[in-house]
Amino acid sequence: MSLISKQVPVIHSDAEALSVARELAAFFKRDSALRDRERRLPFDELELFSHTGLWGITVPKAYGGAGVSSVTLAQVIALIAAADASLGQIPQNHFYALEVLRVNGTHEQKQRLYAEVLAGERFGNALAEIGTKTAHDRTTHLAQAEHGYRITGRKFYATGALYAQRIPTSVVDDNGIQHLAFVRRDSDGLSVIDDWSGFGQRTTGSGSVVFDNVLVAAQDVIPFQSAFERPTPVGPLAQILHAAIDTGIARAAFEDALHFVRSKTRPWIDATTDIASEDPLTLKSFGHLSVRLHAAEALLERAGAFLDIAQSNTSASTVAAASIAIAEARALSTEISLAAGSTLFELAGSQATLAEHGLDRHWRNARVHTLHDPVRWKYHAVGNYYLNDANPPLRGTI
Structure with missing residues (x-):
């Protein structure tokens, strides 16, 4: 793929967004390990990324965008993250800021800032601070x-x-x-x-x-602040993007494990087979991983459907239901991304640890990204919701 024009196309549908994302992901995957190994900052890749029109897909139709569903947004991020986890995370706060704008911005602000996005501009973030009493305190x-x-x-x-x-x-x-x-x-x-x-x-x-x-x-x-003083979809939107990134990382690790075992791994001597992919214990492990990966992908899609409801009909109950569905997706996506990145080496063998393969990046990416907020509190929120009818707190993390 290459940039042949400075004109940024406007994506008009969910199907188009997914089609463009699949094509872009295939391109990003080629040098993903090299960018990680050399810490090669993806300036050119991001120019291409934003010039596909994908960074404008959540702009509402009333302002000229596709206004894609949260299901589609999560799938787009998961596709890109599976190709390159860093490129999957970079637009996360761009979409988060656009959701804050949608919920709290004036008509004039939306017109102007949405137009910039549709023209190909990227929004970053400067939210968190270090050295404060809690991770949510701000002093700027x-x-x-x-x-x-x-x-x-x-x-x-x-x-x-x-x-x-x-x-x-x-x-x-x-x-x-x-x-x-x-x-x-x-x-x-x-x-x-x-x-x-x-x-x-x-x-x-x-x-x-x-x-x-x-x-x-x-x-x-x-x-x-007012976006968290009343029920809004802002917090759940942030959380589903995290879940999508981790689900993409899990998918990448799983697929690389399949490829390596099929093409390079030797069977263990007690497996009584000459082919590693026929080792019965390897088959069991891949089966276990695939079940959890497919469950995480299904929970991500389900969470997007709940978030779509909360965005179109915002209330305390719809936002709480979306938050819990997304907490469930985040809990499993955290666990499967770490498990896939680690089990990859157990199944692929010592060759897989060689630096030239770059397979360690999957676990490293999962371990770093899943630290955004602790999965143990996801289970607490989910259990409290179902057992005690307690809605989760109104903030960006639960």
Whole structure:
């Protein structure tokens, strides 16, 4: 695939989005191991990615986009993540910011920012901070200025900021209220630092963003905290994207394990077969992995259907049901992504550990990405919901 035009096409349907994603995933898969091994940042790949029109698929139809279902969005992310887990994660907060915009933005803000996305611009993120009391605390400050607002602070885990044209940034005003500021990447006083050193998801660019009295226009700031003070689909949308990434990683590890065992692995001496793929214990292990992988993929699709309901008919009950369905998907996608990445080596054998194969990236990617929030609390929320009719908390993680 190559960029033959600067004109970004607008995708018009779910079927078209999935077709484009499948073609793009096949292309991304070719050099995925090389990009990971050399930490080759995917600037060219992201230009291609955004110029396919896929970054605009959640723009509502009323604003010129396809307004695809959450089922489709999750499948698109899973397809890309299966090809390259970092490329699957980079647009996550882009779609998250678009959902905040859909829920809390004004008509004028939606018109302007959606148009930028449909023209091919990418949104990164500057949400999380390190050194705070909890992972949800924010200290980056939004102060009123003569021509808008000024932002001062430092962020980390800023996935996608390195590659973005805008960086949606969580900020706290003088009253302690959080907002989301859509800051231009080239703003004076804004620095994006490529200091991400995680052993997985190596090319996401999830490093630091520093704001040194950065000016942002008033029309580029939208309410953020209020999206979690009432039932909205914002939190569940963030969570289903996490589940999609992990499901994609699991699929990639599973398929690489199949290929390696078929083509390179030798059978164990006690298997009484000359072909590793006929080893009865290997067959059992692959069967166990495939059942859990297919269950995770089915739960992801089911979760998307619940989220679609919550987006079209938002209430406390529909948002809670979506949150729980997505928590179930996240629990299993976490476990199968780690299991597939680890069991791969048990089934493929010592040859699979050689650096030239790059198979270790699947477990490393899964281990790093699944740390976004603990799976043990997913089970707690699910059990509390079914046993005690207790709705999960209104936030981006449960």
